[in-house]
Amino acid sequence: GAGVSQTPSNKVTEKGKYVELRCDPISGHTALYWYRQSLGQGPEFLIYFQGTGAADDSGLPNDRFFAVRPEGSVSTLKIQRTERGDSAVYLCASSLGGRDRYEQYFGPGTRLTVT
Amino acid sequence: ELKVEQNPLFLSMQEGKNYTIYCNYSTTSDRLYWYRQDPGKSLESLFVLLSNGAVKQEGRLMASLDTKARLSTLHITAAVHDLSATYFCAVAGVEGSQGNLIFGKGTKLSVKP
Numbered sequence: 633g634a635g636v637s638q639t640p641s642n643k644v645t646e647k648g649k650y651v652e653l654r655c656d657p658i659s660g661h662t663a664l665y666w667y668r669q670s671l672g673q674g675p676e677f678l679i680y681f682q683g684t685g686a687a688d689d690s691g692l693p694n695d696r697f698f699a700v701r702p703e704g705s706v707s708t709l710k711i712q713r714t715e716r717g718d719s720a721v722y723l724c725a726s727s728l729g730g731r732d733r734y735e736q737y738f739g740p741g742t743r744l745t746v747t
Numbered sequence: 748e749l750k751v752e753q754n755p756l757f758l759s760m761q762e763g764k765n766y767t768i769y770c771n772y773s774t775t776s777d778r779l780y781w782y783r784q785d786p787g788k789s790l791e792s793l794f795v796l797l798s799n800g801a802v803k804q805e806g807r808l809m810a811s812l813d814t815k816a817r818l819s820t821l822h823i824t825a826a827v828h829d830l831s832a833t834y835f836c837a838v839a840g841v842e843g844s845q846g847n848l849i850f851g852k853g854t855k856l857s858v859k860p
């Protein structure tokens with residue numbers, strides 16, 4: 633079946649611009665996660681949704697970062713006033729949700745470059 | 748704050764040899780994951796370990812978990828070139844939740860003929 637998809641695969645933007653990154657989870661997965669991976673590092677947690685609500689947004693670095701999941705499926709990560717330090721690969725993952733349905737399936741990522 | 752440390756960070760192996768990657772974590776957690784990442788690709792799930800003493804094997808890879816020591820190992824048996832990749836361990840951030848994962852920095856494995 634279809635896996636997690638993310639668009640765009642690559643995004644180049646100028647410092648100070650606004651960007652949106654999209655994630656389509658696996659159908660039926662209620663939990664959705666955003667991570668950020670810098671070169672040579674492990675993924676770093678940003679935010680986790682259970683259904684439409686953000687269950688944990690403790691990883692968002694500052695108020696320039698915001699994410700939504702209005703219908704409990706597709707999610708959009710929004711970054712305002714981008715900075716060069718925001719350059720990274722942004723990964724989305726989804727899982728079935730629930731105490732015993734814990735395996736997270738990752739998408740291919742969006743490579744964001746801020747010039 | 749939960750921290751996850753992997754070692755070694757870089758590993759160059761010869762084909763046919765055995766080796767172990769170690770993953771230590773700092774506070775109690777009830778789930779430990781191992782992922783593989785090829786260059787420019789996303790993360791592929793290898794193992795999820797849920798309980799003390801859990802052992803899982805797939806092909807030439809075997810993972811184990813010791814929750815009392817807060818240690819997981821990924822053992823590679825008779826390495827082949829196809830195993831060259833970066834391997835990450837990750838621990839659930841909050842005990843009992845299904846939330847965020849805390850990742851180690853990864854172990855970059857290179858298997859040479």
